[in-house]
Amino acid sequence: MPTPTAAESPLLDLLTGFIVELRNAGLPVSLTENLDAMEAVQHIPLEDRVALKYALAATLVKNNSHWKAFEIVFDVYFSLRGEEYVLDSELTDDPFEDDEDEDGANRGQGGEGNEGQGGSNKGMTPEELAEMLYNALMNGDASMMRSMARESVRRYAGMEPGRPVGGTYYLYRTLRNLDLDGVLEKLMQQQQDESEEDLSQFEQRLQRDEYKDRIDALKKEIEAEIRRRLVADRGVEAMAKTLRKPLPEDVDFMHASREEMANLRKAIYPLTRKLAVRLARKRRRGRKGPLDFRHTIRTSLSYGGVPAEPKFKNPRPKKPEIMVVADISGSVAAFARFTLHLVYALSSQFTQVRSFVFIDGLDEVTEYFEQTDDITEAIHRVNSEADVVWVDGHSDYGHALEVFWNNYGKDVGPKTSVLILGDARNNYHAPNSWIIKDLSERARNVFWLNPEPKSYWDTGDSIISEYSQHCDGIFEVRNLRQLESFADNLA
Amino acid sequence: MDHRFESVGDVRDKLSSVDYLADDAIAGIVHLADRLEKPILIEGPAGTGKTQLAKSVAEMSGARLIRLQCYEGLDEAKALYEWNYKKQLLRIQADRSGESDWSELEDDIFSDEFLLTRPLLEAIRADDPVVLLIDEVDRVEIETEALLLEILSEYQVSIPELGTVTAKQIPLVFLTSNNTRELSEALKRRCLYLHLDYPDMDREKEIVLTRVPGITEHLANQVARVVRSIRQLELKKHPSVSETIDWARTLVLLGIDQIDAETATETVNILLKYRTDIEKAVKDMNANADSYSG
Ligand SMILES: Nc1ncnc2c1ncn2[C@@H]1O[C@H](COP(=O)(O)OP(=O)(O)OP(=O)(O)O)[C@@H](O)[C@H]1O
Ligand SMILES: [Mg+2]
Numbered sequence: 001m002p003t004p005t006a007a008e009s010p011l012l013d014l015l016t017g018f019i020v021e022l023r024n025a026g027l028p029v030s031l032t033e034n035l036d037a038m039e040a041v042q043h044i045p046l047e048d049r050v051a052l053k054y055a056l057a058a059t060l061v062k063n064n065s066h067w068k069a070f071e072i073v074f075d076v077y078f079s080l081r082g083e084e085y086v087l088d089s090e091l092t093d094d095p096f097e098d099d100e101d102e103d104g105a106n107r108g109q110g111g112e113g114n115e116g117q118g119g120s121n122k123g124m125t126p127e128e129l130a131e132m133l134y135n136a137l138m139n140g141d142a143s144m145m146r147s148m149a150r151e152s153v154r155r156y157a158g159m160e161p162g163r164p165v166g167g168t169y170y171l172y173r174t175l176r177n178l179d180l181d182g183v184l185e186k187l188m189q190q191q192q193d194e195s196e197e198d199l200s201q202f203e204q205r206l207q208r209d210e211y212k213d214r215i216d217a218l219k220k221e222i223e224a225e226i227r228r229r230l231v232a233d234r235g236v237e238a239m240a241k242t243l244r245k246p247l248p249e250d251v252d253f254m255h256a257s258r259e260e261m262a263n264l265r266k267a268i269y270p271l272t273r274k275l276a277v278r279l280a281r282k283r284r285r286g287r288k289g290p291l292d293f294r295h296t297i298r299t300s301l302s303y304g305g306v307p308a309e310p311k312f313k314n315p316r317p318k319k320p321e322i323m324v325v326a327d328i329s330g331s332v333a334a335f336a337r338f339t340l341h342l343v344y345a346l347s348s349q350f351t352q353v354r355s356f357v358f359i360d361g362l363d364e365v366t367e368y369f370e371q372t373d374d375i376t377e378a379i380h381r382v383n384s385e386a387d388v389v390w391v392d393g394h395s396d397y398g399h400a401l402e403v404f405w406n407n408y409g410k411d412v413g414p415k416t417s418v419l420i421l422g423d424a425r426n427n428y429h430a431p432n433s434w435i436i437k438d439l440s441e442r443a444r445n446v447f448w449l450n451p452e453p454k455s456y457w458d459t460g461d462s463i464i465s466e467y468s469q470h471c472d473g474i475f476e477v478r479n480l481r482q483l484e485s486f487a488d489n490l491a
Numbered sequence: 492m493d494h495r496f497e498s499v500g501d502v503r504d505k506l507s508s509v510d511y512l513a514d515d516a517i518a519g520i521v522h523l524a525d526r527l528e529k530p531i532l533i534e535g536p537a538g539t540g541k542t543q544l545a546k547s548v549a550e551m552s553g554a555r556l557i558r559l560q561c562y563e564g565l566d567e568a569k570a571l572y573e574w575n576y577k578k579q580l581l582r583i584q585a586d587r588s589g590e591s592d593w594s595e596l597e598d599d600i601f602s603d604e605f606l607l608t609r610p611l612l613e614a615i616r617a618d619d620p621v622v623l624l625i626d627e628v629d630r631v632e633i634e635t636e637a638l639l640l641e642i643l644s645e646y647q648v649s650i651p652e653l654g655t656v657t658a659k660q661i662p663l664v665f666l667t668s669n670n671t672r673e674l675s676e677a678l679k680r681r682c683l684y685l686h687l688d689y690p691d692m693d694r695e696k697e698i699v700l701t702r703v704p705g706i707t708e709h710l711a712n713q714v715a716r717v718v719r720s721i722r723q724l725e726l727k728k729h730p731s732v733s734e735t736i737d738w739a740r741t742l743v744l745l746g747i748d749q750i751d752a753e754t755a756t757e758t759v760n761i762l763l764k765y766r767t768d769i770e771k772a773v774k775d776m777n778a779n780a781d782s783y784s785g
Contacts, residue, residue: 040526043523043527048499057516064670
């Protein structure tokens with residue numbers, strides 16, 4: 001293995017900072033992986049930023065849900081490095097006027113568009129800029145698009161050194177001036193005009209997706225350019241800190257944005273599988289079942305009666321029976337959305353899942369999830385058809401539990417795991433906690449998952465301890481990481 | 492030690508000479524695996540070319556592919572080695588007359604002759620160049636992963652009766668996973684990691700062109716575009732690369748060179764497996780295009 005030479009050590013310094021920031025962002029980078037990354041970069045030509053990125057990713061990112069976080073940190077740390085990865089010392093108010101494309105625009109298809117680089121864009125009128133941008137999108141000319149993105153940011157973002165404004169604001173200002181929605185329509189129109197026959201709906205759809213792809217790529221270039229300028233102005237560490245976001249597994253269910261929610265949904269499948277496997281686990285300790293006597297004897301005949309090859313019965317893994325009982329009242333509305341996805345994921349993988357939802361009344365919703373492959377439809381039915389309101393639609397755990405016990409208690413048996421999801425905010429109604437006690441005695445186990453931060457438990461109208469004293473476990477579950485650790489602890 | 496590949500570009504070229512279209516991430520990690528002598532763990536949706544990558548790397552470097560297919564219940568005896576105790580038993584019986592003493596006999600029956608080599612040991616003992624593929628490693632129980640750790644970091648296998656067998660040459664090792672469960676930290680630490688997702692449109696088009704004989708550039712382009720649009724829908728299961736290829740082959744067989752909504756509707760069942768997904772896609776393909784704006 002080559003050892004680092006003096007010329008490379010600035011890169012190693014930079015890498016050290018980079019890895020520190022990855023850890024700050026929550027990525028679990030071990031010492032081994034750190035060393036692997038240091039070694040990896042020595043096999044990569046220094047000027048090849050793309051290769052550098054994938055070498056670092058291969059050694060440092062071992063979970064796809066961390067990719068986004070990695071990419072942001074990488075951009076912040078390496079977007080300013082030119083061929084030698086050194087900061088241009090002439091960075092003033094207009095830093096990137098004519099720096100080179102360090103990751104080589106020549107990797108794109110079109111070799112044209114070079115006239116768009118360098119300082120020659122400055123003299124253009126806004127109309128000329130708009131036209132060049134339009135043509136770049138029309139032809140899918142990647143390097144031209146990049147160059148136009150830079151110019152647009154320079155003109156329209158209105159970035160000033162030292163201003164404490166975030167990238168979103170500059171992005172908004174730039175995009176407002178470009179009117180990309182209008183551009184898309186214009187592109188579609190031109191496509192239509194130029195074709196001999198009418199474009200079918202289907203063709204239009206495909207073409208629109210193509211243009212949207214290009215426009216997305218352009219937006220990414222614009223964001224990247226804004227980020228570069230911000231990094232140049234504020235410095236790497238400060239920028240990295242500003243851009244830090246929770247990893248998907250740390251996103252709070254209660255405050256997830258739409259996009260975060262979509263990511264959560266994807267992450268949930270492997271997790272439910274694990275959950276169900278764990279719940280089923282105790283029954284299949286040891287890989288082999290009991291000795292199969294007859295089979296052993298039969299086999300022994302071929303060894304002259306010596307039972308040389310003991311035969312075992314196959315262990316018969318039992319399907320876990322799971323009952324999920326979920327609060328879907330207003331106080332946990334955001335959590336409930338997530339809960340329903342959890343229930344859906346569980347029931348699509350295991351037949352033996354029954355689900356119930358409650359507010360002050362309770363209803364079984366198992367069949368809503370069974371009758372459709374479409375989660376949106378199932379959730380819609382839960383929200384419109386399930387009979388969960390008894391009096392006023394404010395949580396009443398006591399009453400909801402009573403309904404559960406009276407109607408479904410008989411179905412709970414020694415093979416049943418019961419998962420209760422809710423914040424135990426009971427609006428000062430009667431708790432009926434004896435039900436949980438009886439339930440625990442009858443069921444294999446009863447677990448309570450609470451989406452509230454622990455520090456809020458038992459404050460106000462929360463009576464979580466009253467219930468949880470009878471459970472086999474109570475867990476704070478506000479994010480995927482906690483849900484996962486719940487699953488892990490079931491082992 | 493000599494390196495197998497000059498550069499990332501070299502990997503890409505060699506892969507494409509065996510009809511595997513790599514992007515920067517794929518070519519980069521294969522190059523790195525050779526340099527760092529580390530296994531590659533590939534995760535990703537079904538049919539994105541995880542298994543094929545190992546096969547193609549073997550092919551392009553003229554190495555023998557040794558494959559360990561994982562399944563629930565896989566154990567040491569099937570993965571590493573096993574003593575051929577039927578043969579051992581016969582050997583003992585043949586010796587009933589008691590000519591040799593027990594310790595001699597023991598040495599004898601725990602020798603190479605009685606060892607059944609399984610894929611992992613086979614890869615370690617190989618004299619010729621090999622690529623080891625440990626396919627669908629997420630199917631084994633997490634406890635079984637421990638079997639792999641020694642091989643993946645030391646390239647050796649300890650056999651109590653024989654001692655440690657060390658690799659004569661470091662093989663390239665690939666592990667694949669469909670991500671049905673989290674793999675252990677210990678395993679991941681030892682590997683380079685690649686998430687292999689669906690290819691972008693241009694690469695998918697190239698894949699179709701290389702893998703589907705007789706297809707025109709025009710049709711390949713259309714296929715890739717339609718598949719891209721379908722993958723944007725929220726579906727239970729998105730079309731994989733292999734399904735794209737199957738679809739393209741079908742279109743060629745049917746003599747189609749222009750995909751319209753009707754052909755797409757009639758053949759979409761090759762791309763999608765679930766009824767609800769098919770319905771969704773059909774509805775989408777026949778919808779009014781204006782509803783997609785914005
Ligand atoms: N980059 C590529 N270049 C050429 N062909 C490819 C590529 N990726 C995928 N394919 C094609 O797709 C087929 C399916 O790939 P493969 O069997 O390797 O998928 P996989 O990821 O292992 O799927 P699974 O998770 O179901 O095992 C291959 O046989 C090959 O024809
Ligand atoms: Mg495979």
